[in-house]
Amino acid sequence: xxxxxxxxxxxxxxxxxxxxxxxxxxxxxxxxxxxxxxxxxxxxxxxxxxxxxxxxxxxxxxxxxxxxxxxxxxxxxxxxxxxxxxxxxxxxxxxxxxxxxxxxxxxxxxxxxxxxxxxxxxxxxxxxxxxxxxxxxxxxxxxxxxxxxxxxxxxxxxxxxxxxxxxxxxxxxxxxxxxxxxxxxxxxxxxxxxxxxxxxxxxxxxxxxxxxxxxxxxxxxxxxxxxxxxxxxxxxxxxxxxxxxxxxxxxxxxxxxxxxxxxx
Numbered sequence: 001x002x003x004x005x006x007x008x009x010x011x012x013x014x015x016x017x018x019x020x021x022x023x024x025x026x027x028x029x030x031x032x033x034x035x036x037x038x039x040x041x042x043x044x045x046x047x048x049x050x051x052x053x054x055x056x057x058x059x060x061x062x063x064x065x066x067x068x069x070x071x072x073x074x075x076x077x078x079x080x081x082x083x084x085x086x087x088x089x090x091x092x093x094x095x096x097x098x099x100x101x102x103x104x105x106x107x108x109x110x111x112x113x114x115x116x117x118x119x120x121x122x123x124x125x126x127x128x129x130x131x132x133x134x135x136x137x138x139x140x141x142x143x144x145x146x147x148x149x150x151x152x153x154x155x156x157x158x159x160x161x162x163x164x165x166x167x168x169x170x171x172x173x174x175x176x177x178x179x180x181x182x183x184x185x186x187x188x189x190x191x192x193x194x195x196x197x198x199x200x201x202x203x204x205x206x207x208x209x210x211x212x213x214x215x216x217x218x219x220x221x222x223x224x225x226x227x228x229x230x231x232x233x234x235x236x237x238x239x240x241x242x243x244x245x246x247x248x249x250x251x252x253x254x255x256x257x258x259x260x261x262x263x264x
Contacts, residue, residue, distance in 0.1 A: 003072050004252030010073030011245035014041055017076055018238045025226045026235070033098075033118050033192040034224040035081040036231075042077035046070060081194075083183045086225040088217055094151050095122045098222040101214020103177035106139035106203070107132065107193065114139065116178065116186065116194045116203070118222055122151075130159070134191045142173045155215040157208040177213040178203040 021037045028034040088098050097119045099105070104116035117132060125131040130142040130151075142159050144151070150162040157175035180186065185199030196203055206213045 002252065002256065003070070004255070005249055007071075007073040008245045008248030008252060010044065010075065011248065012242060014039075014074045014076050015238050015242040015245060017079065019235065019242065021079065022231055022235045022238060025231050026228070029224055029226040029228055029231075031224050033086070033120055033222050034226065035083055035086075035118075035188075036224070036226045037079065038082050039079045040077045041074050044072045044075050046072045080184045080199075081186065081188060082225065083186075084225045086223040088220040089223050090219060091221055092219055093121070094153075094218060096120070096219055096221050097122060097153060098217045098220040099177065099208075099214045100217045100220075102183075103179050103206075103208070103213035104183075104194070104203075106176065106178055106205075107136035108139050108141070109136060113195075114203075115189065116196065117192050120192055120221065132193075134193070136193065138175060140173060140176065142175070144172070145170065153216055153218040155208065155217070157216050175208065175216060176205050177208050177216075178205050179211075179213050180204070 018039045018041075021039050025036045085101070088100060097105075099119055105119060107115040107117055109115050115136060117136070121133040122130050122138075123133050124144050125135060125137055127137070128144050128146070129137045130144060131137040145161055145163050147164045148161045149164055151172075152160045152162070152169065153175065154160075157177070159172035159175060160169040161172050163170050180196065180203060181201035182199060185197060185201070186194035187197050187200075188194055204211070208215045
């Protein structure tokens, strides 16, 4: 069986996904809290049972064993996010929060499930709770008084409010952070929201600043962790790899054409 066409096509398909991932990274280089994607590849192997049944007496055992498996190209092994911390940029807005270090905020989804985020711009939702600008409320729920004048979030996650007519701040509750054994395995839902799965492991809850999690930074937003120079280099490498696989397909096609044109 002539595998050259298949190998070249598999390489083109894999590199196309790589280029798509890099393009998405570059497009979101200025997106707040964006985490760059990465594609990993693996070799594809196939067992050639026909070759192992050869009766040629000149083939020794070592040669026969070497023919039992043949490479048939490349496949995408995984595609995930890289959760390296981005730069914290000061915004001076009390409703902006970020995490300095490892960890995620817990979010209450509309269907009752739990999601996770690295932070962002907050708002008060229709239920009177602190929520991301996309609508997901923070967990545990932080109820905001109707006559609140200012919101204060300490580095340890303690929330307090300045309320009209009261000189002393009002305690609003405690924010918690979670971490994962393998955060790169989280499933992205878009808008900086992620879901846990068997690859990421179970969420481990801690107070900010404890057990290896980071602290809460009010008045900051986390920038994208995309590095333009690295992504441009990766794009050129992926393009060259794609071109090489195109050459494989072209050469294989020419060789098959030569076979078809043979004359007895």
